[in-house]
Amino acid sequence: MARPSIKDVARHAGVSEKTVSNVINDYVHVSDRTRRTVQEAIAHLGYRVNLAGRHLRKGRTGIIALVVPELDVPYFAELARHVIREAERRSLTVLIHQTGADRAHELAALAGFGSTFVDGVILSPLALTADDLKDRAGAPPTVLLGELLEEGADHVAIDNEKAAREATEHLLGLGRRRIWAVGGRDDSGLGTAEARTRGYRAALAEAGLALDPAALLPVASFRMPDGAAAVDRALRTGALPDALLCLNDQLALGALRTLHEHGLRVPEDVAVVGFDDVEGGRFSVPTLSTVAPDKAAVARVAVELLRHRMDEAAGGSPARVPAGASPAAARSPQDLVVSHRLMLRESTEGRRGAKGPVRRGESAAPGPPEGLR
Amino acid sequence: MTGRTPVDQPGRADRKGAEVRVSLKDVAAHAGVSIKTVSNVVNNYQHVTPAMRERVQRSLDTLGYRPNLTARHLRNGRTGIIALALPELGNPYFAELAAAVIDAAADHDHIVLLDHTGGRREQELLVSRGFRARVIDGLILSPLELGTEDLRDRAEHVPLVLLGEREYDLPYDHIAIDNVAAARTAVRHLVDLGRREVAFIGARGGRSEPAQLRVRGWRAELVAAGLPADDGLVAATDGWGHADGAAAMARILETGRRPDAVFAYNDVMAIGAMRTLHERGLRVPEDLAVVGFDDVVEGRFGAVTLTSVSPDKTAIGRLAVESVLARLAGGALEPRRIRAAHRLVERESTVGRSAAHGG
Numbered sequence: 001m002a003r004p005s006i007k008d009v010a011r012h013a014g015v016s017e018k019t020v021s022n023v024i025n026d027y028v029h030v031s032d033r034t035r036r037t038v039q040e041a042i043a044h045l046g047y048r049v050n051l052a053g054r055h056l057r058k059g060r061t062g063i064i065a066l067v068v069p070e071l072d073v074p075y076f077a078e079l080a081r082h083v084i085r086e087a088e089r090r091s092l093t094v095l096i097h098q099t100g101a102d103r104a105h106e107l108a109a110l111a112g113f114g115s116t117f118v119d120g121v122i123l124s125p126l127a128l129t130a131d132d133l134k135d136r137a138g139a140p141p142t143v144l145l146g147e148l149l150e151e152g153a154d155h156v157a158i159d160n161e162k163a164a165r166e167a168t169e170h171l172l173g174l175g176r177r178r179i180w181a182v183g184g185r186d187d188s189g190l191g192t193a194e195a196r197t198r199g200y201r202a203a204l205a206e207a208g209l210a211l212d213p214a215a216l217l218p219v220a221s222f223r224m225p226d227g228a229a230a231v232d233r234a235l236r237t238g239a240l241p242d243a244l245l246c247l248n249d250q251l252a253l254g255a256l257r258t259l260h261e262h263g264l265r266v267p268e269d270v271a272v273v274g275f276d277d278v279e280g281g282r283f284s285v286p287t288l289s290t291v292a293p294d295k296a297a298v299a300r301v302a303v304e305l306l307r308h309r310m311d312e313a314a315g316g317s318p319a320r321v322p323a324g325a326s327p328a329a330a331r332s333p334q335d336l337v338v339s340h341r342l343m344l345r346e347s348t349e350g351r352r353g354a355k356g357p358v359r360r361g362e363s364a365a366p367g368p369p370e371g372l373r
Numbered sequence: 374m375t376g377r378t379p380v381d382q383p384g385r386a387d388r389k390g391a392e393v394r395v396s397l398k399d400v401a402a403h404a405g406v407s408i409k410t411v412s413n414v415v416n417n418y419q420h421v422t423p424a425m426r427e428r429v430q431r432s433l434d435t436l437g438y439r440p441n442l443t444a445r446h447l448r449n450g451r452t453g454i455i456a457l458a459l460p461e462l463g464n465p466y467f468a469e470l471a472a473a474v475i476d477a478a479a480d481h482d483h484i485v486l487l488d489h490t491g492g493r494r495e496q497e498l499l500v501s502r503g504f505r506a507r508v509i510d511g512l513i514l515s516p517l518e519l520g521t522e523d524l525r526d527r528a529e530h531v532p533l534v535l536l537g538e539r540e541y542d543l544p545y546d547h548i549a550i551d552n553v554a555a556a557r558t559a560v561r562h563l564v565d566l567g568r569r570e571v572a573f574i575g576a577r578g579g580r581s582e583p584a585q586l587r588v589r590g591w592r593a594e595l596v597a598a599g600l601p602a603d604d605g606l607v608a609a610t611d612g613w614g615h616a617d618g619a620a621a622m623a624r625i626l627e628t629g630r631r632p633d634a635v636f637a638y639n640d641v642m643a644i645g646a647m648r649t650l651h652e653r654g655l656r657v658p659e660d661l662a663v664v665g666f667d668d669v670v671e672g673r674f675g676a677v678t679l680t681s682v683s684p685d686k687t688a689i690g691r692l693a694v695e696s697v698l699a700r701l702a703g704g705a706l707e708p709r710r711i712r713a714a715h716r717l718v719e720r721e722s723t724v725g726r727s728a729a730h731g732g
Contacts, residue, residue: 063486071475071487072670077468084462084489095454096487098475104415104433224674257674279463280641283615283648285676 004045013041024062035091063093064120064306067109069101073223073250074278075295076124079145082299083122090307092119101221103127110142119313120306141309143302147191154309154333156302158293158340160192164199166342167273167291168245172207174348176243176271179204182230182255183247184216196247196275214239219251227254235262241270243348249274249281252288256347272347286346297338305334404432455697456509458488458497460517464613466639466667466686467515470536473690474513481698483510494518511697532700534693538586544708546696550684550715556590558717559636559664559682564598566723568634568662571595572606574621574646575613575638584638587666591636605630610642618642622649633661634723640665640672640681647677647722663722678720678729685714 006024010017015038022030023038030038041047066083068076080096087094095118099105106128109121124145133153144155171179179200187197201211217234219226227246234241235258244259246252252274256266264270266286274281277292397415401408406429413421414429421429457474459467475485486509490497497519515536524533524543535547563571573591576584588607595602605628608621618637622645625632637643643665647657657663657677665672668683692711699706721729 070472071462072465072468072472074463074465074468077462077465080487081462081489094487095484096471097484098472224670228674253671254674256676257678260676279615280465280644280671283619283641283645285648285651 004047006047008045009038009041009047012045013038062091063095063118064122064303064310065095065097065109065118067097067099067106067121067123069099069124069126070221070223071096071098073248074280075248075250075276078278079295079299082296083303086299086303090303092303092307099126101126107132110139120310122302122306141306141313143306143309145298145302153335154305155335156298156305156338157192157336158291158298159337160195161199161202163275163291163293163340163342164196164245164247165203166199167275167289168200168203169206170289170342170344170348171243171245171271171273172203174243174267174271177209178215178241179243179245180215180217180231180234180241181245181247182217182227182251183219183222184245185218193247196245200245215241222248222250224250224254224257227251228258229254231255231258232262243271244273246272246274249276249278249288249290252290252347253280253284256284256286256288267346267348267350273342274347277343282345286351289345289348290343291340292343293340294338301336301338305336400429400432400436403436404429453482454484454486454509455694456486456488456512457693458490458512458514458516460490460497460515461613462487462489464639464641465669465671466641469667469669470515470686470689473686474693475690476687477690477694481694483694483698490517494523497523510701513693513697532697534696534700536689536693538584540586546700546709546711548689548692548696548711548713550689550713552586553590553593555666555682555684555715556587556636557594558715559666559680560591560594561598562680562717562719562723563634563636563662563664564594564600566634566658566662569600570606570630570632571600571634571636572608572625572630572632573636573638574608574610574618574625575642576607576609577611587636587638606632610638613639613642615641615645615648618645619649620645622646626653634663635661636664638666640667640669640679643679643681643722644671644675647675647679651676658721658723658725664717665722668718673720677722680720680723681718683716683718689713 006017006020010020013020015034019030019034020038020041023035024042064087066080068080071077071080080094084094084096097105097109099109106123106125109123110128110132118140120140121142122145123142125147128147142154144153146157168179181197181200183193184197184200185193187194187201197216204211214234214237217230219230227250230251231244231254244252244255246255252272255272259266259270259272266272272288274288274290275293277290277295281288281290397408397411401411404411406425410421410425411429411433414426415433455474455478457471459471461467462471471485471487478485497514497516509531511532511534513534513536516539517537520539524541524545533545535541535543535545537549538552541547560571571591573588576588592602606625608625610617610621618641621642622635625635626649635643635646637646643663647663650657650661650663655661663677663679665679665681668681672679672681692713696709696711719729
């Protein structure tokens with residue numbers, strides 16, 4: 001069967017070939033109604049774009065890749081949902097790719113999977129280093145989430161250090177003094193865990209407490225079994241914390257189970273705070289206090305910034321400068337900070353203190369996309 | 374496609390004379406192994422010793438090799454992309470299923486494009502009719518709303534594999550567990566524990582009824598046991614999340630019924646229901662036993678661990694990918710109806726703490 005052409009689609013939709021081309025290439029000057037008609041004709045005829053040919057002409061496929069370490073970590077799944085929604089609004093298709101925190105997969109994403117069909121990449125890296133970002137000629141525009149690999153990359157994240165400091169201050173404010181950081185690690189690097197550990201250390205220092213190296217509980221990955229195992233190991237040494245700062249909710253939910261099995265009450269014996277505000281933490285027993293990043297804003301800002309970069313890369317004038325970016329700085333790398341808030345629930349407030357999600361301790365950081373740091 | 378496009382020569386320098394991209398051959402020479410071995414490491418195949426893997430990895434790192442995951446496919450007129458359309462990424466079952474599909478696709482050197490339909494019929498229709506399919510080799514679709522009629526006139530030539538609950542009379546491969554049997558197993562477990570009034574949470578009214586099969590299994594088992602299976606024990610919900618389960622549980626309790634067990638459509642709803650029971654001062658499993666469906670990780674770490682029907686997600690992912698690839702390879706294959714395995718995992722929410730740990 002002959003492969004349907006743009007001409008066939010145009011005839012079927014009763015529009016010009018130029019209009020079909022505009023729809024396929026995702027230009028803005030097409031009415032929703034025409035777009036719909038053309039899309040239906042495309043679907044009906046089974047038209048498929050010749051990607052290789054398009055690549056030569058335009059380098060635009062309307063596909064962006066969202067590359068995350070683990071989809072079965074709810075934070076990333078919830079974030080993906082937001083990114084898809086934001087991309088849909090801009091007629092972009094999202095390819096979600098899971099790297100398993102594997103360096104080869106992250107590198108492949110950074111190279112745009114061979115640059116053949118991906119116009120842009122939103123990447124949450126775990127295994128890459130700053131050197132990997134150098135020398136990216138020919139690779140599609142990339143916006144980094146989470147880990148800050150090097151100063152000077154396009155990057156969207158919450159202020160992790162500040163958030164961890166606030167969460168730790170909350171625990172200190174409850175009178176807790178033996179606070180373990182589950183997932184905490186050496187804090188010299190630019191990574192998310194390092195930034196959170198720094199915030200934790202800063203809060204302790206401010207309270208006049210020395211950091212006990214044994215209070216940093218390393219984990220192999222940031223999942224429930226890791227949190228459960230790390231806390232179990234530490235408790236078996238005979239040490240006893242009065243609070244846990246868990247570097248994500250999965251670790252915290254796993255830790256809750258271990259505390260329960262050890263007969264420790266939360267929050268009476270041990271208060272627990274997580275990071276991410278995943279849905280499961282609102283229904284656990286007890287419900288989980290957590291640092292809630294504005295996930296919708298992370299997604300919106302990342303997609304906006306990427307779209308901006310894609311327009312630049314295509315040589316056209318950018319559709320719009322991303323919210324928060326100063327026009328003068330629009331072409332220089334953007335490090336955009338998105339707001340967060342501390343959600344206080346039963347795992348620190350107790351049952352009576354937390355009737356449903358209590359929203360207190362709003363971050364002092366002003367609202368969504370804030371612009372340059 | 375000619376041999377002159379950049380697409381066809383991913384390993385070569387571009388015309389501006391930028392540095393030549395490292396090829397598998399370069400890595401093989403550096404590591405002193407065959408190209409096949411490098412390829413096995415890059416593709417993460419099993420039959421490589423850890424020592425060999427490490428040696429190749431060192432060369433990969435030293436030379437800065439960047440795999441080109443798609444160029445090979447494009448030469449064959451393919452993209453190397455399989456789309457996976459799921460109703461709800463926020464539900465851990467689908468996220469875990471997606472991970473299984475992604476892993477299986479990676480084993481076959483394919484990338485997965487995830488499409489989130491939100492369980493909306495229009496979106497599922499659009500996906501199934503191939504609007505997005507212009508860039509994919511195959512589609513794995515887990516529909517919530519689409520019916521047989523919606524898919525009958527599908528003109529798209531991209532191979533389609535269906536996953537999940539619905540029954541279809543269509544010429545496509547369909548991979549599912551036996552939902553009726555699985556639900557019966559779950560309810561049988563509750564009946565065997567002496568429970569006499571078993572509620573169902575998560576039925577969904579209207580034309581589309583993915584939970585229908587599980588309701589049917591629930592009812593069949595209760596009727597067989599001579600126990601009540603009336604509509605007063607069934608709570609419909611709009612969504613499938615924790616909050617829906619929590620609210621549905623509250624509604625059942627507010628009718629004045631006092632079930633001694635609950636079977637939920639999925640784990641997150643069961644976890645939501647357990648939260649409601651906790652807030653009402655009802656003990657699990659002493660006052661109410663709870664069984665979920667999906668065996669998601671979250672259910673293994675609650676204050677009360679959750680008994681659940683565990684579909685073999687790894688097998689579903691593998692079967693789906695292999696099915697797409699078999700269709701792509703051509704040949705007139707008969708559409709297949711493939712049953713993936715399931716089993717009941719007993720935990721504290723039905724058998725209590727000591728039994729769950731003793732067993």
